[in-house]
Amino acid sequence: MAVSLVYLLLRQILQMLTQLARDGGAKDVELLVLRRQVAVLRRQVHRPDLQPADRVVLAALSRLLPRQHWAAFFVTPATLLRWHRQLIARHWTYPHARPGRPPVDREIRELVLRLAAENPTWGHRRVQGELVRLGYPLAASTVWKILHRAGVDPAPRRTGPTWKQFLTAQAHTIWACDFFTVDSVNRPGSGGVLRL
Template sequence: MLRHQVAVRRRQVHRPDLQPVDRVVLAALSRLLPRQRWTAFFVTPATLLRWHRQLIARHWTYPNTRPGRSPVGKGLRELVLRPAAENPTWGHRRVQGELARLGYQIAASTVWKILHHAGVDPAPRRTGPTWRQFLTAQAHTILACDFFTVDTVLLKRIYVLFFIELATRQVHIVGVTAHPIGAWVAQQARNLLMNLDQRAAELRFLLRDRDTKFTTAFDTVFTAAGIDVIRTPPQAPWANAYAERWVGTVRRECTDRMLIAGERHLASVLDEYAAHYNGHRPHRSLDQRPPSPPLPPVDLNAARVQRRPILGGIINEYSQAA
């Protein structure tokens, strides 16, 4: 007994870290010594008794073999979830019938439990498209808008209103102001539709958040042009992800790297950046092409590539020399 305690002590630096086998040995050997000799242990008698109870419990514990159906395997569980995800109108009985046709015997109640535990709603609640599906299918007819702010060197906050075409990712900076009142915002909407001219007839939806700066007059400008205004859910910036992503891009590449003096300075900077973004900056979702790419040169020669710095040199553009 003493030898085993010494061996345990030698393995430790501070408090003894007993392994399960050590507890079993000490609990078993405690029954061979008189109770008054238990004070020789480096653990309390209560601890020895608890270890002994655990030893007995483990000895008489048998595997839990509950009656009923055998659990569904991982492969079959994934097979149940797949058609439910790919067919939003299918309920649990429709899924069970399709699996039965393929030769898989599984009860309808089991299918329901699998779908329920996976968080899959019943068919009537998931028949509508998700935001991602809606935006992808209707991208060529959707225009999104939003505000973002820039603080000047004198800590004056300036608001920027922009629009982005989801299909082409082309950005329109329509206004910069320190006081975005409702009348000003509505006038910027009219200016945008005038600039879009014939392209405005192809648009069907305007996506915006619930910012109070977007007034009824602002919405009326678009509804009068046959464009439905869709408000995103409250506190859900991901629902207007294209606009949110562009705000992050312009901040990282432009406004966070400059000191802005005032409204006129910011308007000039953003006009130059928007021209770069729309005409030169490659976009991954557009196969590394800019939203409005220039015509490719006829003769490609690496030696003739020239660099043109913009925005004071914080961004570089490259093109074929004339």
């Protein structure tokens, strides 16, 4: 084991020296350092986490590098092909439409609220009917939702008094009805006299 490790190290050192002797440039030294770093990282990281920008750069560089030098890559040709298939699939996959009804245009919502404000006695069905007459086919439930989200009460509540106002106005009459009674039916033998 130790002999093979020494042999491997000696072989790599000789390759580096041979490479330096051939070219004698700083670029080659840098390439050897980078190759050594890649070899160390391959031993430590089983599967690197690549960002989309990393994938684009590696795919572009793979086109420039001859196939016999692809051993320098830490991704295989099959991985590059898979990235390409995924890119094409994403390009040709149409966006999914949201389920449900399409949203109502802002101008139609404003028109519904304007009709309700200018005609306080109209309910949501009357507003919907007027919209249909104007050429805006809209469901009555949609008109109701627009009014409800805007905080507009249904038609009867918009024009009439609140419960507190109603009870205050009717308090005297309610009080009189509860405490005073009038017998209006003649009892037998009473001679048709009305008693209070």
